[in-house]
Amino acid sequence: MSSLAIETTALRKVFKDQTALDGLDLQVQQGSIFGFLGRNGAGKTTTIRLLMGFLKSDGGAARLFGEPVPGPAGGAALRRRIGFVSEEKDLYPYMTVRQIIRFTRPFFPGWRDDLERRYLEIFDLPPNRKVSHLSKGMRSKLMLLLAISHGAEILILDEPTDGLDPAVTEDVLRELVALAAAEGTTIFFSSHQLVEVEQIADHVAIIDRGRTVVAGALDELKVQYQRLRVVFPQEPSRVAWVDGAERVRQDGRTVSILASHNVEALVSQARSLPGTSVERYPVTLKEIFLEHVRSN
Secondary structure (H helix, E strand, O other), X not given: OOOEEEEEEEEEEEEOOEEEEEEEEEEEEOOOEEEEEOOOOOOHHHHHHHHOOOOOOOEEEEEEOOEEOOOOOOOHHHHOOEEXXXXXXXXXXXXXXXXXXXXXXXXXXXXXXXXXXXXXXXXOOOOOOEHHHOOHHHHHHHHHHHHHHOOOOEEEEEOOOOOOOHHHHHHHHHHHHHHHHHHOOEEEEEOOOHHXXXXXXXXXXXXXXXXXXXXXXXXXXXXXXXXXXXEOOOOOOOOOOOOOEEEEEEEOOEEEEEEOOOHHHHHHHHHHOOOOEEEEEEOOHHHHHHHHHHOO
């Protein structure tokens, strides 16, 4: 059995003359909380729709638990192992909260009544209120309840906290962490809220123009990446920095370097240049993200 919950290899998708995915590679370990990041139009939602089998790829491969992702017409057994929350938060508007839970439950033999009761209470969902009368935040919570309660082994979440106030967002994030810890559930979520991703994710991938530009364990990336600030006695001519200087910006006598690896060698090189001073700083996920998407 594969240790990977999700894997894509050279995944491609083209819409008419627009390439949405251009050889996307991802590896998501089972039991991880995986933050999936990118600008609008980077290919995140297309990736999710391919993983769910709503679209057919134009090349490459996508697998869930080592099995090929089924097309739109098949794969009911595999889909029962997935809980999905879409960005649109689409639900039957004429049903009440209670009715949509009762409607959904029979499709999933592994439905967890204990989780249903827990999240009805935690999310403060009104059982008799129609979906059409719920706020977007309430619909988000209802979709999370449905996804979690059917005993999914993977939760695929597209902007799951969209529309939630800060207090409820904290509750949702806490519950996702608890679910991964207690049940071993894999959580794969896209979000524009980098602070939320940094708060709960143990692995991340940043994609741009349909390709992975950064991927790895978040703690390792934050150790691996550092910011160097090198001040010269006078405005320097171009320096051929050693391998590891991923982004270099110069402002007068000051050179800012985003180092993705080989940090010690870069520091030694900078200090060997006459009259320089060198400072090094930790880097946040937001800085890593902005450096990669701004320059592409």
